[in-house]
Amino acid sequence: MPKHIRPEEHTQDEVMFYDTDVGGVVHNLAYLRMIEKCRTRLAAQLGFDLCEMARTQVYPVVVRTEIDYRRPGRLGDLLETRGWLEEWGRVRFWCSFEMRRPLDGTLLVTCRQQLALVQMPGGKPLRLEPRAEGA
Amino acid sequence: MPKHIRPEEHTQDEVMFYDTDVGGVVHNLAYLRMIEKCRTRLAAQLGFDLCEMARTQVYPVVVRTEIDYRRPGRLGDLLETRGWLEEWGRVRFWCSFEMRRPLDGTLLVTCRQQLALVQMPGGKPLRLEPRAEGA
């Protein structure tokens, strides 16, 4: 894989009633559920397959989340989440995310998550496989 | 619209971590969230548009749910939800749903929901517009 290619994923979600709260906007937890969907697809690109994980009980788990809420989404909005691999270390890796409303290009949310690979249910951390140069 | 055509909608969801529980299967609430997505698309066919609802505060609200859990879904499963209009009355209507795993055709969940049209936030019930014959 050439050095300038980094794994990246795009997902879309239409804002449903269960995503909103009485303030009339998307609840802060709902964005993180949308981000998890994007992250899961991104993890599949990195070699972590959902069905395989369910079998081996080896999972990438979130160890830190940083999220900034910039503009609110609303009922019926189509939201696009873009996620990419930011950094790949020996035992941890970072993913970054941006959420936009494609209709007007507004940036709603930015987020970074650090993940570690663990053997469940014990929670033992595992070494990450080195990624091919530039991957 | 000819009498034999009834509004129908199909949606798909891939089972994520947040859909599962420690029993190793999809949590019973997660199916209802998937059903809400299908129901919202179906409601759009019936003339209830999300953005319009957010503006007018007139919403179709669930007044009764009946759901049978037949077989469990698992992490990574692709689930298909089929929803259709079952009955359209003067102030209430019924929708029905079936959820299957297309991979093997297994029927996981069947569900019926009765809805009423209300003016929020007061909750005043409104009369349904009569539907064209057969619609």
Added chain:
Amino acid sequence: MPKHIRPEEHTQDEVMFYDTDVGGVVHNLAYLRMIEKCRTRLAAQLGFDLCEMARTQVYPVVVRTEIDYRRPGRLGDLLETRGWLEEWGRVRFWCSFEMRRPLDGTLLVTCRQQLALVQMPGGKPLRLEPRAEGA
């Protein structure tokens, strides 16, 4: 245990932002989460302990839910859920629930759930232990 005593449980929840939606009222899924808390406490009375379940992977799972939404709850409401054992069969049992706002006694939700005891992750149904007379 005398015949007229049936297992019963009471739980309370204050309505949070994450329980509400843009309609300005409690979202229909949030009531079912409150009911699950009450049901779990009730199940403990019936001999199903959460920590023990996590160890043995034997769980009572919901196989059917019937729920009627009568009046809406709102942000900040204190809601009380009362749950009781309705019927105890050979392989299935029924629990019933009522949710009220103690402030004014309004009945918001009534619900019945049928449960079965299964060995996870396979999902094999198990025989229920007969309950002592009247229990």
Added chain:
Amino acid sequence: MPKHIRPEEHTQDEVMFYDTDVGGVVHNLAYLRMIEKCRTRLAAQLGFDLCEMARTQVYPVVVRTEIDYRRPGRLGDLLETRGWLEEWGRVRFWCSFEMRRPLDGTLLVTCRQQLALVQMPGGKPLRLEPRAEGA
């Protein structure tokens, strides 16, 4: 209020099925729901009352979350969340949280959240009232 007194709140949650995922531990979003409950009680101490907010549509909204997942919680665990006011500025304030399992004192989660006061549904930010010295 003397300078060394800062508003603080303690809440407790028993880990339910809906809080867990197939990894056998509490899902990362569930901790944030528990933290919201603690934060809402803390906000009440700071003068933000839920019922009042529903009336005025003036809400403190989360603009940034930083959360570290240190040790996993499990089904049936009793978790204690401690939240306190960290900093009070002109238009934003910070709250901090620690989540522990009182049974063995294990620290599971630490979290900081920055909040702003906004007038919904427009989202216009409002000036914070200065707090009495030391509060």
